[in-house]
Amino acid sequence: MSTRKVGTSGLGKQGVTVALTLVFVLVSLISSAFALTGTQDSRPRRSTAMAPQTATTPAPARTNQIVNRPSATPTPTPRPSPAAKVAPTPVDRIAPSLGEPPPLPVLKPKPTPTPEEPEIDEGSTIVVNTELVTLNVRVIDRNNRPIDNLRQNEFHVFEDGLPQPIETFTREEVPISYGLAVDTSGSLRAQLQSVIDAGKAKLSWEANPHSARPGWDVKLHLESTGLVSRLFKVDDNYSASLNQELCALNTQLKAQEGSRHRETQVTFDAGTRKASYLERDTDTHSVVLAKETEIPACVHDVVGGLYHLRTLNVEPGQSVQVPVSDGKKSVSARIEAQRRESVKTPTGTYPTIRYEIFLFNNVLYRRPAHLYVWLTDDRRRLPVQIQVKLTFTIGTITFLLEKEEKT
Numbered sequence: 001m002s003t004r005k006v007g008t009s010g011l012g013k014q015g016v017t018v019a020l021t022l023v024f025v026l027v028s029l030i031s032s033a034f035a036l037t038g039t040q041d042s043r044p045r046r047s048t049a050m051a052p053q054t055a056t057t058p059a060p061a062r063t064n065q066i067v068n069r070p071s072a073t074p075t076p077t078p079r080p081s082p083a084a085k086v087a088p089t090p091v092d093r094i095a096p097s098l099g100e101p102p103p104l105p106v107l108k109p110k111p112t113p114t115p116e117e118p119e120i121d122e123g124s125t126i127v128v129n130t131e132l133v134t135l136n137v138r139v140i141d142r143n144n145r146p147i148d149n150l151r152q153n154e155f156h157v158f159e160d161g162l163p164q165p166i167e168t169f170t171r172e173e174v175p176i177s178y179g180l181a182v183d184t185s186g187s188l189r190a191q192l193q194s195v196i197d198a199g200k201a202k203l204s205w206e207a208n209p210h211s212a213r214p215g216w217d218v219k220l221h222l223e224s225t226g227l228v229s230r231l232f233k234v235d236d237n238y239s240a241s242l243n244q245e246l247c248a249l250n251t252q253l254k255a256q257e258g259s260r261h262r263e264t265q266v267t268f269d270a271g272t273r274k275a276s277y278l279e280r281d282t283d284t285h286s287v288v289l290a291k292e293t294e295i296p297a298c299v300h301d302v303v304g305g306l307y308h309l310r311t312l313n314v315e316p317g318q319s320v321q322v323p324v325s326d327g328k329k330s331v332s333a334r335i336e337a338q339r340r341e342s343v344k345t346p347t348g349t350y351p352t353i354r355y356e357i358f359l360f361n362n363v364l365y366r367r368p369a370h371l372y373v374w375l376t377d378d379r380r381r382l383p384v385q386i387q388v389k390l391t392f393t394i395g396t397i398t399f400l401l402e403k404e405e406k407t
Contacts, residue, residue, distance in 0.1 A: 132167065135157065137155070140259070144259060145259045145283060146259055146260060147284075148171065148281055148284070148286070148288060149281065149284055149286040149288075151169075152166055152169035155169070171288070171289075197225050197226050198224060198225065198226070198228040198397065199222060199223055199224040199225050199228065199229070199234060200222075200223055200225060201220065201221065201222050201399050202219075202220070202221045203218075203219070203220050203303070204218070204219045204220075205217075205218055205307065208241065213243060213244075214244055215241060215242050215243040215244055215249065216241075216242045216243075216244075216246070216307075217239070217240070217241055217242075218238075218239065218240040218241075218242065218303050218304065218307070219237075219238070219239050220236075220237075220238040220239075220303060221236070221237055221238075222234060222235075222236040222238075223235050223236075232257070232258050233256070233257075233258060234256070234257050234258075235255075235256040235257075236253065236254070236255045236256070236257070237253070237254045238251070238252070238253045238303070239251070239252050240252075240301050240303055240304060242300075242301075242304050242307075245298060246300060246304050246307055246308045246311070247268070247270065247297075247298035247299060247300065247304075248266075248268045248299055248300055248301040248304050248325070249267075249268055250265070250266060250267045250268060251264075251265070251266045251301050251327070252264070252265050252266075254282075261281065261282045261283050262279060262280065262281060262282065262288065263279070263280050263282050264277070264278070264279045264280075264327070265277075265278050266278075266301075266326070266327030268295060268299060268325070268327075270297050270298065273294060273295055273296065273297060274292050274293070274294060274295065275292065275293045275294075275295045275299070275325055275327045275330065276292055276327070277289065277290065277291050277292070277293065277327035277328050278290050289328075291328065293325065293327060293328060293329060293330055294330065295323075295325050295330045296323050296330070298323065299323045299324065299325045299330060300322060300323060300324050300325075301324070301325065301326070302324060302326065302359070302364075305322050305324045305333070305357075306357075306373065306383065308322060309322070309335060309355065309357075309373070309375070310375060310381040310383075311381075314335065314337040314353075314355070315337055315353075316337045316338060316339050316340060316353060317337065318336075318337050319334055319335060319336040319337065320334075320335050321333070321334055321335075322335055324359065324364060325364075326364060329364055331359075331363055331364050333357060333358055333359055333363060333364065334358045335355055335356070335357050335358070336355065336356050336358070337353055337354075337355055338353075338354045338355065338356055339353070339354055340352070340353055340354075340377060341353075341354050341374065343374050343384050343385050345384050345385065345400045345401045345402070346400065346401075346402050346403075347384075347401055347402065347403055347404065350374075350376045350377075350382070350384050351376065351377045351378075352374040352375060352376055352377055352384060352385070353374070353375055353377050354372055354373075354374050355372065355373045355374075355375065356370065356371065356372050356373075357371045357372075357373060358371075359371055367390070368390075369388055369389060369390045370388070370389040371386075371387075371388055372385075372386070372387045372388075372389070373385075373386050373387075374386075382401065382404065383401070384400070384401040385398065385399065385400055385401065386398070386399040387399070
């Protein structure tokens with residue numbers, strides 16, 4: 001093979017090309033070595049031994065030798081250089097992994113569990129809050145007399161022009177309050193006592209020898225006096241028949257209190273243990289109330305209970321229970337001996353024991369009051385003073401012993 005020598009004068013452009021090529025190869029080898037080292041350091045090391053790698057021998061440098069080539073040297077086709085790789089940004093790393101945003105979650109309300117209703121036993125108490133309006137109505141005629149025999153369907157209640165249902169309808173006695181102004185000047189001083197005195201009471205007690213069964217007859221007369229009689233006239237007559245043990249047999253009350261005129265009869269039957277109550281309006285001749293009440297074998301009316309207390313020796317600090325009935329209700333009334341006191345009356349001054357009889361405050365009577373009785377502290381046990389302390393305007397009603405009559 002023949003060779004041709006080329007002078008140095010022909011190395012100009014080709015020598016520069018060869019030199020640049022060598023520099024590019026060396027830079028590529030160095031970059032590959034650094035990349036390989038970084039890759040090996042970043043991988044986890046294995047426990048097994050790795051085969052030793054042979055060192056990469058750099059390609060030999062081209063010499064200035066010219067091999068036999070065709071006479072026509074083709075023009076080398078330029079190869080497209082690879083596009084430069086751009087380092088991905090943090091957004092580029094995340095965005096492909098996210099893709100389309102997920103749909104918004106649909107919130108469904110969680111149903112509230114219905115509390116279990118407690119079981120209601122037969123003896124359970126159920127409390128319900130209601131609004132009930134109480135209307136007190138007093139009906140009178142053209143003569144200012146009360147009309148009591150009215151029925152529920154004869155009443156109509158309206159509110160703002162609209163009719164309202166009537167849930168309950170009852171007949172009850174309610175307290176009446178009066179205002180009293182007293183002139184205490186010198187011209188009326190002589191009449192002051194008659195103005196202050198509200199009324200008089202007379203109580204009589206006598207044996208009943210004409211009855212088939214011996215017993216006692218009790219009579220009580222009450223009447224208002226003075227200015228009180230002008231405001232509210234009272235004329236009551238009460239009678240009772242008692243057996244020898246002071247148990248009530250029958251009672252009768254004829255009452256004229258203001259415009260209210262009533263007659264009430266009560267029969268106590270020890271055999272059936274029933275009390276029959278009958279109240280009539282003497283003006284209209286109508287029945288106001290008729291009922292039966294269970295009673296013990298021996299029960300006292302209010303006046304008979306007072307006489308029964310006279311037979312008991314109850315010292316201060318002690319108390320007893322006494323069965324009492326007015327025909328509409330039967331109770332066991334507590335009587336409490338409180339203390340010894342000296343009481344002055346028109347007939348003199350007496351050493352007494354004060355007793356409180358618990359009949360008011362929803363015991364036998366609904367209205368709030370206190371009832372006190374003073375009995376002489378001797379063998380006679382005379383009732384020298386009776387006092388009723390009421391909580392409304394009338395105040396305190398006091399009965400004092402004026403005289404004692406013996407028959």
